[in-house]
Amino acid sequence: QVQLQESGPGLVKPSETVSLTCTVSGDSVSSDSYYYSWIRQPPGKGLEWIGNVYSSGSANYNPSLKSRVTISVDSAQNTFSLKLTSVTAADTALYYCARGLIKFQSTQHFDFWGQGTLVTVSS
Amino acid sequence: EIVLTQSPATLSVSLGERATLSCRASQSVGSNLAWYQQKPGQAPRLLIYAASTRATGIPARFSGSGSGTEFTLTISSLQSEDFAVYFCQQYYNWPQTFGQGTKVDVK
Secondary structure, three states, X not given: OOEEEEEOOOEEOOOOOEEEEEEEEOOOOOOOOEEEEEEEEOOOOOOEXXXXXXXXXXXXXXXXXXXXXXXXXXXXXXXXXXXXXXXXXXXXXXEEEEEEEEEOOEEEEXXXXXOOEEEEEOO | OOOEEEEOOEEEEOOOOOEEEEEEEOOOOOOOEEEEEEOOOOOOEEEEEOOOEEOXXXXXXXXXXXXXXXXXXXXXXOOHHHOEEEEEEEOXXXXXXXXXXXXXXXX
């Protein structure tokens, strides 16, 4: 069974950088059949896709966050990571990592998610 | 970007009753739509993909239908474990987007 687990600091100060890691078990992040994503949910709001990373290391990002986001993959550790710079209170959210299916070279639905990790931006 | 609008925001249902949830897309997404179940403190769970295909291990009481811009998730006979938030996702167009969710609670 595939499992994903987010980890990172729960509290970050405004203007700082938050770094989160997603540890994948039961599968390899080096597989070409899947992509890996970060998704967030501010309190009381809907889900927002942050970005994807592929086994090759290439990534794409939500245009609204692109200037502040970096997503990378570490095949040796079987993890992928999110770095979000210059955070503000608006970045306070539950951050999820998820695995998505690649079919016919296009990204499909997410088949497994982590439980999420709450990041609070506050001084 | 494609906007997904879910309705109603909250659906109050009795045990054993049918629940019908709607997801409307601002433009056609074909059949490239998934439904997920979200419970507090748990990982979201994939229920339906390709608009109508049940994911592995999902009970038959969950069904999805629709194409283009109108989609429906139906829970034929609500069980206690089904009280949760349900959200839809389109993966037809980049960036992929999500609906705001429908909370199914006890009537």
